[in-house]
Amino acid sequence: MADTGAPGGETLLFLTDEQLRKGIEAMFFAYRGFTADPDRILDGLDYGRAHHRAIHFINRQPGLTVNALLNVLGVTKQSLNRVLRTLIEDGLVESRVGRKDKRERHLHLTERGTALERELSEAQRVRMRAAYRAAGPQAVAGFRQVLEAMMDPDLRRQYQMMGAGS
């Protein structure tokens, strides 16, 4: 109702509260699906979602420091440390003292860590691939556009920088 006076003359029906609410609920339900497959795998092992996230980003940027990982994940060092310690103890992650700056620890996946990463991310990719294929390339472009616009500016910068090396 009261659709008059639209600036620019374009239809802005996609900005109604109803449409926004549908988008909010879509995010909620889709995120559940998004995490379901890796969660199932991690259930059997002694790990959780926090371990998955750490493994993902260590694989993504081998040699990144603990501090850098902290920033990407958005948790405290105490929280990350607990997770990281178990991964190191179990031989999935290696922590190497920095050569230039020996205070820093550079994180790498071991062979076993790489194997688990592959298993987890492949499970996640299977679902993404199916969703992408079902929706088509144009929809995927829109999907990525909206998600980027939803990020906090700091995280968006990090996200975009991570893709620069490809």
Next chain:
Amino acid sequence: MADTGAPGGETLLFLTDEQLRKGIEAMFFAYRGFTADPDRILDGLDYGRAHHRAIHFINRQPGLTVNALLNVLGVTKQSLNRVLRTLIEDGLVESRVGRKDKRERHLHLTERGTALERELSEAQRVRMRAAYRAAGPQAVAGFRQVLEAMMDPDLRRQYQMMGAGS
């Protein structure tokens, strides 16, 4: 590389592992933004994300039963009960005995509950609206398509049914 032999002749570059990985990371970072604003509001009160979710869906479907809410949220009744109890004690949610089936409790938001719901969802909508506006209607359509395709079939059905009343 090796782009030969694409079935159907269409370009399938949007299905590469690299593109899928970008999508996965986009979901991760965007979800952080998605929850950030309500989380900030809830921080001041004694509530958390679980309370927000309960309030959201009670507002969405006034009078729904505890069991129905359980299914939507995908948690155990013990977990939901803890959250629900505080909301009822604090006078944000009302639990009415069913008229037809007196075993059932039908959940409604009180005035105060409605007020909090509005505050939370408006904060979330502000961000969504900005993202939608920045990306444009076509991108939004794609965004919704991909998210729907990512959901588990059961949840997708629930999601679609919830929109039927509008």
Next chain:
DNA sequence: GATTTTAAGTCAGCCTTGTTGACTTTCCAA
């Protein structure tokens, strides 16, 4: 009418993953 099933709620205890705060160790750099 008696029995079984269902919806809801409760109690106890556990786990993961987040938080603060205080403190130590290491080591670079001014």
Next chain:
DNA sequence: TTGGAAAGTCAACAAGGCTGACTTAAAATC
């Protein structure tokens, strides 16, 4: 040599998941 940054550690706590066992009330079924 001293200050500060990076990392790690210990303790304590909270939210919000989980399982299991149990009660109550009411509906459904036999």
